[in-house]
Amino acid sequence: MMETVLDILSWILILVGGSFGIIGGLGILRLPTFFTRIHAAGMTETMCAPPIVLAMMLQVGWSLVTFKLAAILLFLFLTSPTASHALAKAALHGGVDPMATRDPDNPEEPES
Amino acid sequence: MFTAAAVAILITMVLAVTRAILGPTVYDRIVAVNMFGTKTVLIIAVVAFLKGRYDLLDIALAYALINFIGIVAVLKFFEYGEFSRGGRGRP
Numbered sequence: 001m002m003e004t005v006l007d008i009l010s011w012i013l014i015l016v017g018g019s020f021g022i023i024g025g026l027g028i029l030r031l032p033t034f035f036t037r038i039h040a041a042g043m044t045e046t047m048c049a050p051p052i053v054l055a056m057m058l059q060v061g062w063s064l065v066t067f068k069l070a071a072i073l074l075f076l077f078l079t080s081p082t083a084s085h086a087l088a089k090a091a092l093h094g095g096v097d098p099m100a101t102r103d104p105d106n107p108e109e110p111e112s
Numbered sequence: 113m114f115t116a117a118a119v120a121i122l123i124t125m126v127l128a129v130t131r132a133i134l135g136p137t138v139y140d141r142i143v144a145v146n147m148f149g150t151k152t153v154l155i156i157a158v159v160a161f162l163k164g165r166y167d168l169l170d171i172a173l174a175y176a177l178i179n180f181i182g183i184v185a186v187l188k189f190f191e192y193g194e195f196s197r198g199g200r201g202r203p
Contacts, residue, residue, distance in 0.1 A: 010113060018120025021151070025127030028147060034139055037131070041147040044124065049154055052117050056161055059113075068169040072157065072176060076150065079180035083146055090187040091139040 010055040017051035024048060034096050038088055045080035049073075118158045125151045138190060142183065149179035 020043065027040030053073045057066050092098060125148055132144035153176045160168035 007113070014113060014117045014120075018117055021120050021124040022127075024147070025124035028131045028144060029127045029134075034137060034143075037140060038143055041128075041143045044147055045150050048121075048124070049150060052121075052154055053157065055113075055117070056157060059161065060166075065166045065169060068166075068173060069157070072153065072169065072173050075173065075176045075180075076153070079176065080150065083180055083183050086184055086187050087139060087143055087146065090191045091137075093191055094139065096137060096139060 006058050010058045013051040013055035013058070017048045017055070020044060020051070021048035034091055035088065035098055038084055038091075042080065042084045045076065045084070049076050049080075114158050114161045118155060118162065121151050121155045121158065125155070142186060142190075146179070146183045149175070149183070153179065 024040045024044030024047075027043070028037050031037050031040055050073060053069050053076075057069050060066055060069070128144045128148045128151065132141045132148065135141040135144060153172050156168055156172040156175060160166055160172070
């Protein structure tokens with residue numbers, strides 16, 4: 001009984017994580033400008049990784065493996081937003097236009 | 113169960129590496145490589161569960177840290193042009 005409930009919860013979490021991962025992958029491939037692509041990448045890091053790691057934690061029960069998975073989750077939660085912020089800041093200082101008002105083929109002329 | 117997760121993560125990794133190859137600017141490539149690294153951590157953990165070798169989780173933990181340090185180092189290189197200089201005008 002308990003195993004069935006845990007299996008169903010793990011399946012739900014894995015399906016949520018996998019679908020958000022594929023959606024984020026499509027987003028990083030299809031979205032038009034750089035800052036929208038940061039949105040897609042950041043979404044996969046906060047909605048794809050934690051459900052899958054939580055599903056693994058549900059499957060393994062209480063042991064050292066659970067602690068290692070919790071450590072992975074903690075590091076991902078700490079480092080992913082920091083990396084996304086550093087990327088956005090570096091791109092802004094590097095001259096990427098956040099409002100995408102310039103024509104990419106002709107960067108001197110404003111598209112208006 | 114974990115096979116489905118592995119397939120989804122691999123599809124995401126293929127899409128991210130496609131953006132890393134296509135990406136018009138260097139920042140597009142870096143964001144794709146960052147996403148690829150996070151998915152690598154996940155797939156190492158999933159393979160650890162598929163094979164029943166839970167010691168691979170230590171490698172996933174180390175890879176998460178190395179991925180973050182590498183991305184920040186590459187970003188600093190492209191922002192300042194060198195590794196040794198600090199931000200905001202400090203020498």
